[in-house]
Amino acid sequence: MAIAVVSAIALAACGSSSSGGSGGGGSSGGSKTLVGAGSTLVAPLMSTWQPAYNKATGVTVTYGAIGSGGGIDQITARTVDFGASDAPLTSSQATACKGCIQIPWALAATVVAYHVQGVPNHLKLTGPVVADIYLGKIKTWNDPAIKALNPGVNLPSTTIQPVYRTDGSGDTYAFTQYLSKVSPEWQSKVGFSTQVSFPTGLGGAHNSGVGGLLASTNGAIAYIAIAYVVENNFDAALIQNAAGKYPVPGVPSISAAAATVKSVPADNAISIVDPPASAPDAYPISTFTYVISPLKNPKADTLKPFINWAITTGQADGPKLEFAPLPSVVVSAGKTSVNKITS
Amino acid sequence: VTSSAPTIAAGRRPFDIKLKLADRIGDPLLRLLAALAALVGVGVLLWIIWTVIDKARPAISQFGLGFITSTAWNPVKGDFGALNFIYGTIVSSIGALLVAGPLSVAIALYLTELAPRAIRRPVGMLIELLAAIPSVILGLWGIIVLGPFLGNHIEPALHDVLGWIPLFSGTTLPYGMLPAIVILTIMTVPIVSSISREIFQTTPSDLKEGAYALGATRWEMVRMVILPYGRAGVVGAIILGLGRALGEAIAVSQVIGNANHDHLSWFAPAGTLAAQIASQYQGAVTPLQTSALLYLALILLVISLIVNVIARLIVRRFTIQGAAH
Numbered sequence: 021m022a023i024a025v026v027s028a029i030a031l032a033a034c035g036s037s038s039s040g041g042s043g044g045g046g047s048s049g050g051s052k053t054l055v056g057a058g059s060t061l062v063a064p065l066m067s068t069w070q071p072a073y074n075k076a077t078g079v080t081v082t083y084g085a086i087g088s089g090g091g092i093d094q095i096t097a098r099t100v101d102f103g104a105s106d107a108p109l110t111s112s113q114a115t116a117c118k119g120c121i122q123i124p125w126a127l128a129a130t131v132v133a134y135h136v137q138g139v140p141n142h143l144k145l146t147g148p149v150v151a152d153i154y155l156g157k158i159k160t161w162n163d164p165a166i167k168a169l170n171p172g173v174n175l176p177s178t179t180i181q182p183v184y185r186t187d188g189s190g191d192t193y194a195f196t197q198y199l200s201k202v203s204p205e206w207q208s209k210v211g212f213s214t215q216v217s218f219p220t221g222l223g224g225a226h227n228s229g230v231g232g233l234l235a236s237t238n239g240a241i242a243y244i245a246i247a248y249v250v251e252n253n254f255d256a257a258l259i260q261n262a263a264g265k266y267p268v269p270g271v272p273s274i275s276a277a278a279a280t281v282k283s284v285p286a287d288n289a290i291s292i293v294d295p296p297a298s299a300p301d302a303y304p305i306s307t308f309t310y311v312i313s314p315l316k317n318p319k320a321d322t323l324k325p326f327i328n329w330a331i332t333t334g335q336a337d338g339p340k341l342e343f344a345p346l347p348s349v350v351v352s353a354g355k356t357s358v359n360k361i362t363s
Numbered sequence: 364v365t366s367s368a369p370t371i372a373a374g375r376r377p378f379d380i381k382l383k384l385a386d387r388i389g390d391p392l393l394r395l396l397a398a399l400a401a402l403v404g405v406g407v408l409l410w411i412i413w414t415v416i417d418k419a420r421p422a423i424s425q426f427g428l429g430f431i432t433s434t435a436w437n438p439v440k441g442d443f444g445a446l447n448f449i450y451g452t453i454v455s456s457i458g459a460l461l462v463a464g465p466l467s468v469a470i471a472l473y474l475t476e477l478a479p480r481a482i483r484r485p486v487g488m489l490i491e492l493l494a495a496i497p498s499v500i501l502g503l504w505g506i507i508v509l510g511p512f513l514g515n516h517i518e519p520a521l522h523d524v525l526g527w528i529p530l531f532s533g534t535t536l537p538y539g540m541l542p543a544i545v546i547l548t549i550m551t552v553p554i555v556s557s558i559s560r561e562i563f564q565t566t567p568s569d570l571k572e573g574a575y576a577l578g579a580t581r582w583e584m585v586r587m588v589i590l591p592y593g594r595a596g597v598v599g600a601i602i603l604g605l606g607r608a609l610g611e612a613i614a615v616s617q618v619i620g621n622a623n624h625d626h627l628s629w630f631a632p633a634g635t636l637a638a639q640i641a642s643q644y645q646g647a648v649t650p651l652q653t654s655a656l657l658y659l660a661l662i663l664l665v666i667s668l669i670v671n672v673i674a675r676l677i678v679r680r681f682t683i684q685g686a687a688h
Contacts, residue, residue: 089646112649179534186621188646211437215648217437222538222620222632225642233620236511236537 028283051261052077052322057084058091058104059190060227061245062126062309064105066301068337073202073329079322087226089188089214095120095312101319102327103312106190107214108289119315122288124308125330126352130191131269131305133254134241135234136161138176142268144169146260147202147294147304153241154182155205156220161239169260182221183242188214191227194307195243198293229312243305246270263300273303274344308350313361320363327358412664419661422654430658436639438648443655445636445662447623452635452663455540455615456608459547460555464601466609467552470599471559472585487560494553502617505546510537510618513545518630530644535627538620540629546614551604559604563589595678602674609667612637636663 056066063085069083086094088105095103096117108122119321132150134143139161152158158165162175185192196212210216221235224230227248234242234254241257246269249256258266267273280295280302288310293301311327313320331354335345346354409677422430426443433444474487516535525531574584612635620632621642636659647653 087646089648091646093646110648116650165474181536186616187641188640188648213439213648214646215438215652216642217435217439217623220624222536222622223642224621225616233538234508236506237514 052079053328054079054081054102054319054322055083055100056081056091056102056104056311057086057094057100058312059088059106059309060085060127061088061106061130061190061247061307062104064247064251064341065126065334065338065343068341069330069334072334072337073326076329076333077325079326081326085226087302088190092117092312094187094247095314098314101313101317101323104309105214105312106307106309107193108287108310109312110213114287117312117314118166121315121357121360122310122312123327123331123333123354124284124288124290124346124350125311125327125354126275126309126338127306127346127350128309128342129246129269129274129303129306130194130243131246131249131254132195132241132257132259133234133244133249135238135255135256136176136178137238138174139255140173141255143173143255143257144266145257147198148243149204150257150259151199151203153180154164154184154199154218154221155203155209156182156298157295158226159207166346178239181237181240182218183230183237183240184221184223185226185230185243186215186223187225189226191243191245194293194305197291198305201294229275246274250342259304261300261302261304262294262297263302264297265300267301267303269303269305271339271342271344274306274342275302275347276300277302277306278308278344278347278350281347281349284350288353290350290358299328306344315361316363317361318363320361324358324361328355331355367557402421415657415664419654421651422658423661424657425651430655431494431662434623434625438652439655441649441651443652445659447625448634448636448639448659449662449666450625451540451619451633452609452637452666455543455547455619455633455635456605458540458544458629459551460601460605460610462544462548463551463555463604466548467555467559467600467604468597469553470556471563472589474556474560475563476581476585476589487557491553491557493549494557497556498550498611498614499617501546501549502614505542505614505618506537509545510542513537513542514539514630517541522630525660529627530629533626533630536620536632537632538618539631540619540633543615543635546618547608547611550611550614551608554607555597555600555604558600559597560594560656561595562600566592595680599674599678602670602677605670606667606674609670610637610663612641616642636660636666 029272057138063083070083074080088107091103091105092109092113094100109117109120113154114120132145145166146169147237149158149169152165160179161178161180167175193212193214194209200207200212206229210219222233226229227245230242230244231248231252234240235252244254256269258268260266277292277295280292281290284290292306294304294309313323317323331346331351338345422443426433429442431445431449434446435442435444470490474483478486514535518535518541521531522535570588570592571584574588579587615635616638619634619638621634621638622632623634624631626633640656640659644653644656647656
């Protein structure tokens, strides 16, 4: 008990000093800093932006990859200068955030990866089959539904272990939104959000946790941000799109999905999962990821140039990390939105 | 600091008057500071309990006591319940202590009575060092080594022999209840065994010698002198270990699979109260979900307090019995 009390005091002390630090650090002079937190999907891109932007402008950007849900929490509590989320704010989150604006600043994809001994890369799957796997209706890798899509592939009778994210995650949002679009049963039984109640499977925290579960479990299937799949050489499933094709997840197929965006709604929330059949090369689980800022932000003078840099110059860093460049219609909507932020 | 400075100068005559003054202030000051420290301890405890109750209030008014018997955990529909996590917490902790208890008593007996004198200290120290491993590192070892070993070798063997028992049925996996139980066992053995060892060491040697004088074998001496003498303390040590196991979040969430499923099988992924709070608090979708997580925290707090009270009652009963002999 004594130890618990002492550590509780230590924690309380840490908490107050750190929040005081980030609050006070902003207005004081000297080198300019920005503190952000949220999406783990955007984290690899952010870690190339940080040194590049620092070199170009001298501004230090600190970013905590704590998950999209955490990013929304932190900016709602104003403990950071910007939040980052792969899922647009829900109406209740937008209300709670009190005058926040979201701006799409990167474009990536969530990939269905798997680990089955003896099965080659690029297994073909459809949205409804993936939904049935995550609903627990398709239980083994040699199920007739999977066999029918992959003639000639020798599929073992290994049990399928669906793996999901336990923390609030934009990957979960994109993945479950896609499954809700292609499977009425998923839509009614589970629905979509940054956290949902998965009927079966095992959960891990963050892309790294899910990647760990996937790597160590034979028979596992998981949805993971594309950069993590490429980095770790996971086997990636090809998901059938509305045109009936199986595009390889990557920058060209993500760009093809983003090209279906013709206009940007007022709240900047853009969904491009399950794009129409008119885009035959489009990857079906592509997702925009957003930066979130209060419209009245004390750090506006530092934050606005950073966002403008990120959605223009910063996009060039994307492709080598499997991020597709933003379509021009989204960039111009972003610039208009940035101008609405004031200090 | 202020009261210690004059003490150093105690030998010098001109400071004598000042010294007496310091003494007069020193005593009440010491009492005041010590009382303040105690008050801070009590205050923080009450503050924590109040915070948990206060933040859990929206979920309590929404779900009532039905929260405890509900198995739902659906952030989309805003429907939450604690039953699966309560079950996971109790099964993983008690399972761990059922293994750790006898194991720890055996270790303690070996180190106090049976082992060659030269190795008692080093072996005892090494076992206690096990408690110094941070739980997150133990969890990583669980992911890399223990989980795959259990999932690929031990669980299939258990399944073949005991598969007719629901606890050992179903698909074997590197993640689930069994790895969590084993990790918690590893965490609690050093606590229970080191306390038990210290208790066994306090057995009066005249009692032990008396037993030998009556012609007892070593086993009879252990059974009739050491175990009865240390019973209360060992039970207390086991319950202390139980308290540790109930609240462990990080290592458990790394190996248990974090699922809200009502499987009986120890091979299936499960969840505990602490692991669920740790893995979902950041990024909860709605304020109601945050509140529901605090409701889980309140339940964990109540369970821990009940375990603590039971431990004290048991220890007191055994102590009174021991004194009566």
